[in-house]
Amino acid sequence: MKIDTTCVHGVKDKANLTGAVTVPIYQSSTFAHPGVDQSTGYSYSRLQNPTKEVLENIVAELENGTDALGFSTGMAAVSTLMELFKPGDHIIATDDLYGGSIRLFNNISKKNGLKFDYINTSDIPTVKNKITKETKAIFIETPTNPMMRITDIAAVKDIIKGTDILLIVDNTFLTPYFQQPFSLGADIVVHSGTKYLGGHNDTLAGFLVTSNSEIAERLRFIHKTTGACLAPFDSFLIIRGIKTLAIRMEKAQENAAAIAGWLLKQEKVTAVHYAGLETHPDYAVSKKQATGFGAMISFEVDSEQTAHQILEGVKLIMFAESLGGVETLITYPMLQTHADVPQEDREARGINERLLRISVGIENINDLINDLNQALA
The missing domain is CATH 3.40.640.10 (Type I PLP-dependent aspartate aminotransferase-like (Major domain))
Structure with missing residues (x-):
């Protein structure tokens, strides 16, 4: 099968x-x-x-x-x-x-x-x-x-x-x-x-x-x-x-690719980390060993204030830990997933006060982008 x-x-x-x-x-x-x-x-x-x-x-x-x-x-x-x-x-x-x-x-x-x-x-x-x-x-x-x-x-x-x-x-x-x-x-x-x-x-x-x-x-x-x-x-x-893994992964990946492309065009976004971008340093390796890029995105914004603005401004997307569900979640790694990593080590890896992570879900892509757009405005 x-x-x-x-x-x-x-x-x-x-x-x-x-x-x-x-x-x-x-x-x-x-x-x-x-x-x-x-x-x-x-x-x-x-x-x-x-x-x-x-x-x-x-x-x-x-x-x-x-x-x-x-x-x-x-x-x-x-x-x-x-x-x-x-x-x-x-x-x-x-x-x-x-x-x-x-x-x-x-x-x-x-x-x-x-x-x-x-x-x-x-x-x-x-x-x-x-x-x-x-x-x-x-x-x-x-x-x-x-x-x-x-x-x-x-x-x-x-x-x-x-x-x-x-x-x-x-x-x-x-x-x-x-x-x-x-x-x-x-x-x-x-x-x-x-x-x-x-x-x-x-x-x-x-x-x-x-x-x-x-x-x-x-x-x-x-x-x-x-x-x-x-x-x-x-x-x-x-x-x-x-039972729905295949269709969820396909839809979430489709949404993630669209959001990654949209983030690249935003003035307040200074870096986008998504394996599906051809500019990603490991894009060729990813293409070779996987059949998809997944639905996880991290991106860096221009200031801690902008990061907080997004986290507190999203309405459809939820500010919550975890990932991989049908709902789109946005996470603040320095305070959530990596809070116990020593600050010096964390920041050396790029996990700073400007970094956000999105687990992209299966909602309508226009709704997701509109929500991010209003939170960034």
């Missing part, structure tokens, strides 16, 4: 004997056994639940992975991922990561003995030079949050071939609909399912996907042991969201 059909039809629920078109919510914490040494395949929902299992199979299918694990949040997924490593292990990470990932790495993972180097992973020679004998993983986000830089996934894989270094890709922004990291050499794919996979800003979820059965087994053990599993009802909501 093509990916848009998989989004709709997914993977069949083997536990469903009723013919229900929608996957049922198996709202049960535990499951009875037919007898000693006999099982229905389920025992306790922390280990597995039929609704969650269907969702995990759908996500694995969409990513062309062998296994996917559902978590209560995206950060729960990343926290579990870090348990693959031991004290002294070194991880190279994109310097322009989601602020929550940086907060976790700096305040929890480092405390547990892991070592990190944050670099511009778009610069492949720099990545190569940072590898040491202790390096166990390269964690990249592409496009990055919030500066929309692109890392050449295949090029990173080329420099670690023949080693035991894991290539981890956060695919939240583009989703498997626009980007397939496993085909480019990734070992593990990360998602905040709260975002585009869910698509409606109504639940939290996270995923780890892998194409390696040994890694999957290790992650499943950590998952059941630490217990941050995705609940049945939340699994149901993400399944429902994925």
Whole structure:
């Protein structure tokens, strides 16, 4: 099946004997056994639940992975991922990561003995030079949050071939609909399912996907042991969201391209960061490794006053954290997504008081541009 059909039809629920078109919510914490040494395949929902299992199979299918694990949040997924490593292990990470990932790495993972180097992973020679004998993983986000830089996934894989270094890709922004990291050499794919996979800003979820059965087994053990599993009802909501993933991504991307072009013409806008612009420094890499550019835009305005004017002036667009829903949201990274990143580091990456980020939704494009226009006036 093509990916848009998989989004709709997914993977069949083997536990469903009723013919229900929608996957049922198996709202049960535990499951009875037919007898000693006999099982229905389920025992306790922390280990597995039929609704969650269907969702995990759908996500694995969409990513062309062998296994996917559902978590209560995206950060729960990343926290579990870090348990693959031991004290002294070194991880190279994109310097322009989601602020929550940086907060976790700096305040929890480092405390547990892991070592990190944050670099511009778009610069492949720099990545190569940072590898040491202790390096166990390269964690990249592409496009990055919030500066929309692109890392050449295949090029990173080329420099670690023949080693035991894991290539981890956060695919939240583009989703498997626009980007397939496993085909480019990734070992593990990360998602905040709260975002585009869910698509409606109504639940939290996270995923780890892998194409390696040994890694999957290790992650499943950590998952059941630490217990941050995705609940049945939340699994149901993400399944429902994925059904419209393809059409939402296409419409949101169409809107984003139009808004990016409009922003470029505004006198008070000094820079626009969108991977779909031919002027973007990584445009060629993006064209090569993805089938779309997504719907995330960051832009810089001429002053902090203008930034505040826009945030307080929008009427249709909402000033809110998060992204990937049907509603268009505008975010102030320095005070929201990256508030816990030290100011010096944040500003060195361009995350200043003039930078705004838009998650473009699926509304009528004229309404969105009119709203931005009146807020800028």
